[in-house]
Amino acid sequence: MVERHTGLSIFCHVVLLIGAAIVCMPLYFAFVAGSLTVGEVQQVPFPLVPGGHFVENTVLAWNEGQFSRLYVNSVIVTVGIVVGKLTVSLIAGFAVTYFRFPFRMTAFWLIFISLMLPVEVRIIPTYEAVADAGGPLRSLFDAIGLTGFIADRTGYQLDAALQWNMINSYGGLILPLIASASATFLFRQFFLTVPDELCEAAKLDGAGPLKFFWDVLLPLSRANIAALSIILFLYGWNQYLWPLLFTTEKTMATAMIGLKDLIPVADAQPAWNIAMAASFFVMAPPALVILLMQRWFTKGLVDSSK
Amino acid sequence: MPASDAIMMENEGVGTRPRLPLRRSLRSLVGTSEAGLKASHFRRPWLAAGLLAPQLLILLFFFFIPTWKALSLAFVQVDPFGGTMIFVGFENFTTLFSSPEYRDSAILTLWFTVVQCIATLAIAGLLAFATDNVMRGRAIYKGVILLPYAIAPAISGVLWAFLFNPTVGPLAQMLHQLGFAWDPNRRPFDALLLVSVAAVWKHVCYDYIFLVAAFLAVPASVMEAAAIDGARPVRRFFTMTLPMAAPTIFFLIVMNFVYGLFETFGIIDTVTRGGPAGSTNTLVYKVYQDGFRQLDLGSSAAQSVILMVIAVLFTILQFRAVERKVNYQV
Numbered sequence: 001m002v003e004r005h006t007g008l009s010i011f012c013h014v015v016l017l018i019g020a021a022i023v024c025m026p027l028y029f030a031f032v033a034g035s036l037t038v039g040e041v042q043q044v045p046f047p048l049v050p051g052g053h054f055v056e057n058t059v060l061a062w063n064e065g066q067f068s069r070l071y072v073n074s075v076i077v078t079v080g081i082v083v084g085k086l087t088v089s090l091i092a093g094f095a096v097t098y099f100r101f102p103f104r105m106t107a108f109w110l111i112f113i114s115l116m117l118p119v120e121v122r123i124i125p126t127y128e129a130v131a132d133a134g135g136p137l138r139s140l141f142d143a144i145g146l147t148g149f150i151a152d153r154t155g156y157q158l159d160a161a162l163q164w165n166m167i168n169s170y171g172g173l174i175l176p177l178i179a180s181a182s183a184t185f186l187f188r189q190f191f192l193t194v195p196d197e198l199c200e201a202a203k204l205d206g207a208g209p210l211k212f213f214w215d216v217l218l219p220l221s222r223a224n225i226a227a228l229s230i231i232l233f234l235y236g237w238n239q240y241l242w243p244l245l246f247t248t249e250k251t252m253a254t255a256m257i258g259l260k261d262l263i264p265v266a267d268a269q270p271a272w273n274i275a276m277a278a279s280f281f282v283m284a285p286p287a288l289v290i291l292l293m294q295r296w297f298t299k300g301l302v303d304s305s306k
Numbered sequence: 307m308p309a310s311d312a313i314m315m316e317n318e319g320v321g322t323r324p325r326l327p328l329r330r331s332l333r334s335l336v337g338t339s340e341a342g343l344k345a346s347h348f349r350r351p352w353l354a355a356g357l358l359a360p361q362l363l364i365l366l367f368f369f370f371i372p373t374w375k376a377l378s379l380a381f382v383q384v385d386p387f388g389g390t391m392i393f394v395g396f397e398n399f400t401t402l403f404s405s406p407e408y409r410d411s412a413i414l415t416l417w418f419t420v421v422q423c424i425a426t427l428a429i430a431g432l433l434a435f436a437t438d439n440v441m442r443g444r445a446i447y448k449g450v451i452l453l454p455y456a457i458a459p460a461i462s463g464v465l466w467a468f469l470f471n472p473t474v475g476p477l478a479q480m481l482h483q484l485g486f487a488w489d490p491n492r493r494p495f496d497a498l499l500l501v502s503v504a505a506v507w508k509h510v511c512y513d514y515i516f517l518v519a520a521f522l523a524v525p526a527s528v529m530e531a532a533a534i535d536g537a538r539p540v541r542r543f544f545t546m547t548l549p550m551a552a553p554t555i556f557f558l559i560v561m562n563f564v565y566g567l568f569e570t571f572g573i574i575d576t577v578t579r580g581g582p583a584g585s586t587n588t589l590v591y592k593v594y595q596d597g598f599r600q601l602d603l604g605s606s607a608a609q610s611v612i613l614m615v616i617a618v619l620f621t622i623l624q625f626r627a628v629e630r631k632v633n634y635q636v
Contacts (some may be wrong), residue, residue, distance in 0.1 A: 008539050009574060012436035013443075019433045020450040026507070027453075027464040031474055045483075046476035092361035097345050099354035105341065107358055114369045116621040120568040120590050121613040124597040124606055125372035125379065136371050179368035182359060192342065199346035210347040237456030240572035245598070256460055260576060263464055272468055279461055286456035295448060301512075302519045 034058070034277035041273045057277035065278060067242060069251055070168065073170075074237060077254060080174040081236035082229050085183050090221070093187030094213050098199070108188075110183040119176065127245055130172045133164040139144065168252040173243060183228060190224050191217065216296040227300020230293055234286045255282045352542035376614070379607035398608035407584065408592075408609075415588040418502060422552035425506045426562055427555070435543055437514075438521045448518070455511040459504075460572030466504035467577045470496075490578065494585030497578045501586050504573045509565055513558050520554040521547055557627035564620050567613075589613060 006304045033041055035054035064066070067179040117128065129135075134243065141147045150156050166172030194217065202212040218225075243254040253261075259282045290297060348354075380398055382391045404410045433451060438443060454462065469477045472489045481488040486570055490497040524547050532542050548555075574580060580587035580595060587595065590613065597606030 005539060008439055012439045015432060015436040016443075016447045016451075019429070019436075020447060022507070023450055026462075026469055029469055030465055045479055046474070061345070086333050088360045088364065091357040095354045095357035096343060098344055099351070099357075100343060100347050100349050101354045103353035104343070104354075108314040108361065110365065110370075111361060114365050116618045117369075117373060117614055118564070118568045118617055120571060121593070121610050121617050122372045122376050123594060124603065125375035126368060126609065127374045128375060129368055133367060138546060158373065165364065169337065175364060176368045179364045181361070181365070188342070192344070194344075196344060196346045197612070199344060203346065208356075209350060209353060223406055234456060238460070240458060240575070241594075244447060244575070255459060263467070263576065270471075270473055270474055272471070275464065276468060279464055281455050283461050286458075286614065287453065290456040294452060298452070298519070299513050301515055 022089075030276040031278055033272050034280060035272050037270055038269065039151065042270060045213050053273070054277060058281060061274045061278035062281070064274065065258040065262055066250065067255060067258055067278070069282070070253055070255045073252060074255040076102055076170055076172045077239070078233055078236035079241075080170060081177050082232045084174055085178045085232055086225060088178060089181070089183035089187055090218075092138065092181075092184045092214075092224075093191055094217065097188055097191040098209065098213075111184050114179065114181045115185060117179070123241065123245065126176050130166045130176060133166055160261060166246075168249045172246045173239075173254070174250075177239065178241060183232070186228065187224070190221060194220060223296075224300070227296050230289055230297045231300060234290055237286050251276060258282070317499050325477055342392070364490045375615070376607050376610045380611045383604045394604070398579055398604045399612075402608055402612075404606060410584065411587050411589055411592050414498065414585065415567065418498065418505075418570075418586075418588060422502055422509070422566045422570075423559060423562035425502070426509050426513050427558060427620050429506065430517055432560075433510070433514055433519035434521055435547075437518055438547075439539060451514055452511050455515075457508060459508055459570060460570060460576050462504050462508040463501075463573035463576035466500060466507065468501050470503075473483055490503050490582075492582055494582055497582055497586050501570070501577055505566065505570050506578060508573070509562065511563065512565070515552065516554055516558055520551040524550050553627065557624070560620060560623045564617075567616065567620075 017271065028045075031054070032047060034057055035050040035052065036047065037051070037053055039053055054245060087239065094113070096104060138147070166175070184195045198220075199212060199218055203214055205257050207215070216249045239254065240260075243257050244260075245256065259275070259278050262271075262278050264270045264275065324446050352362055381393060381395060383394050384391050386444070399423070407598060420488075437447060440447070454617045469475050470481075470490060472491060478488050487493070488496055490500045530541060530544055530551075537545065567588075568590055570588065571594070574588060574591050578586040580591050591607065593606050593613065596602045596609065
């Protein structure tokens with residue numbers, strides 16, 4: 001701050017207060033709605049102070065939407081996405097920056113190209129890929145005659161063994177979301193800034209590539225891993241389109257889908273109080289993460305775009 | 307050599323951010339090129355292959371094969387019940403471009419994306435400017451304004467759908483009292499407005515984070531010099547801070563477009579489901595509608611291909627934007 005202007009300072013505080021109020025307004029009304037009974041939530045004008053049924057509505061929403069199960073699903077899927085994507089991209093980033101091997105640039109470009117297409121633009125073919133993950137292998141083996149060969153010799157039906165349907169499975173929910181190389185690219189960029197002397201020293205001391213990776217590179221990447229985990233956690237928890245497509249069974253749905261099912265539709269009883277109470281426990285985990293780890297996450301987000 | 311290039315080269319020398327080898331010759335794809343390889347490295351091809359295998363396998367099954375399928379499906383017609391496919395060339399595309407429905411969807415997507423982009427950037431800019439100019443309570447303001455980042459687009463949709471629900475929503479009731487015939491279930495414009503509000507509310511925090519960081523990065527010495535020359539804060543903002551943050555703003559425009567085009571599915575599905583009368587049926591939502599509801603796979607794949615082209619264009623722009631960030635370093 002160069003100099004102080006009282007007028008400007010007041011103006012800025014007013015702007016920020018209005019901004020904060022607009023951010024909080026939907027959350028406040030959601031809380032009010034979540035604390036009313038079905039009858040109260042429909043009165044005109046809408047009450048401005050909360051009623052006393054929030055806990056009751058939360059429990060009701062939790063049981064009605066089978067959230068005990070959906071919450072576990074959400075946790076498994078989110079952790080799977082975070083751990084899976086971090087692992088896969090750390091070792092892939094390590095391979096393209098620290099190894100000299102044929103087709104290194106080909107591998108890099110194959111990974112790089114995948115940055116170009118967000119999942120949303122290829123929903124239908126990816127759905128097919130998940131519904132029939134063995135399909136490409138089947139047609140490959142058919143084409144080279146392996147299926148017939150094995151069936152002739154051993155009577156083993158390769159086609160039947162290669163029927164992998166991943167609809168309604170954790171794999172189907174996790175793997176397509178890992179299939180983008182953004183994190184790999186990020187780690188590659190970071191590894192390129194690590195001083196060469198570290199690797200030289202490790203080699204002189206007789207450390208192999210894996211030991212170097214585990215004892216030097218991983219500890220150095222801790223800050224990046226932490227920031228990326230937070231972003232991936234939010235990304236995984238807040239997924240909507242994939243669980244909507246890939247889970248036809250209620251028991252495999254995620255908490256986000258459970259919330260969607262609670263929204264009153266046109267002809268049903270407008271139980272907005274239940275839906276609003278549920279929205280709080282569905283958005284609680286990512287909101288807590290943001291509030292507790294704000295500094296890590298803002299730094300990570302801004303850095304990851306560089 | 308222009309001055310900006312010199313600055314960039316100097317910057318490269320420090321090794322802050324290695325630049326992408328975007329313009330490499332095709333030969334380097336096959337050979338063991340040195341680009342992006344550490345000077346001190348290992349030569350264990352099989353180990354490298356093993357480390358790369360998980361990433362490449364996942365990409366093969368869930369990226370390359372689906373993308374290839376979308377491309378090939380775009381040129382055939384499939385009947386929804388059997389498995390018969392007929393090659394029809396560009397017919398899916400010509401039908402799309404001549405269909406008024408698709409044109410309407412494209413126009414409304416453009417409207418929605420542009421309005422969302424401008425509103426988000428303007429609000430985030432105002433808030434970031436204010437944050438830059440207050441001393442007290444900065445952390446609290448930031449914490450509150452960042453909160454929607456944690457909230458899924460689908461939940462943002464649910465919250466706003468409730469607030470503006472024509473029968474029970476508190477804000478809709480206020481509008482009715484003021485004499486507006488607000489009803490997003492029947493009036494197309496209301497629905498589009500509601501979806502836009504939910505989208506902006508959810509996304510302002512993203513632009514805000516970047517703008518606060520960009521405004522903070524403006525060197526104090528430059529600001530002091532301007533202040534000594536008699537420029538007051540508002541003028542300093544428009545003539546110094548804003549131009550210096552231009553690369554970030556360009557980056558954010560690209561990111562806002564990407565968000566508006568591809569990531570607002572959850573909002574639309576929870577608020578309007580593309581209705582009423584297709585008034586919020588954006589291009590991405592239409593791919594889902596036509597593919598999963600109408601089972602018109604050929605047309606849906608052709609739409610996917612068009613979206614892919616748009617997405618590739620935006621990715622290239624995005625990398626350009628990231629590259630341009632270097633220019634204004636002092």
